Amino acid sequence: MSEAARKRGAALLAQLQAGDAAAFRELYEQQRARLYTFLLRLTRDEQLARDLAQETWLRLAANAARLEPGTQPGAWLFTVARNLFVSSRRFRLFDGERLRAFALLEPPRLPEPLEAAAGNELERRLARALSSLPLAQREVLLLVSGEGFSLAEVATMLDVSEVSVRKRLSRGRAALRDLLRQQESP
């Protein structure tokens, strides 16, 4: 993140804490699509992604006044969105993510909006491969490669060590390459 973006984030936070609705709208316009796409790639479920996106924004509105100075609203939003998804899985009787980890289910289909948004076959294949990765690798690749957060930032977001993030990233890259190779060879 650039220094200018960091400063703007700090200014937006101060405005939000004063209850400034215009600052909220600015942040919403800036992050809305990115956050929804992240949730769509994370959950692979259009309705769940939509619900979690709404809940994330409501959480920001409810907690803005209590956020620590220096909090970056963007990173905070992605952390909350990811944590809400993890919590939502805990209360599900049927968790496709776990069953897929044991190869008990077919790889998931790419949600329709992501299929439609892919500009060419290469992007579609990459999006499908990314969607097939286990959650631990998928979320790290989405946050580091997709959103440009640093390893240290992602470690804080996921509440794990930086070494763990690096390992997941490395495994994720390797798994993604394997999946793409498999797609190439019929």
Added chain:
Amino acid sequence: MIRAPHEQADELELAIARLPTVDLDLVAARAHCLAAEQRLRSDQRAPRSRLERSEPALLIAMASLHLLWTVARLLSP
């Protein structure tokens, strides 16, 4: 953002970064934003709790009285 050499993005990661974003439809987006803005405003208007409204001096006085009362009880036969 400047990354350390071991954090440098490779071609695959650049391709991930370039994947297109998807947006909510405008009706849903507007509804989300309005609901959150309302929450932001109501949070600002919500009356503060009795403790938050209390003057610190009053709290200190009450704590001192409580302490005196406790000591008096301990010393009484």
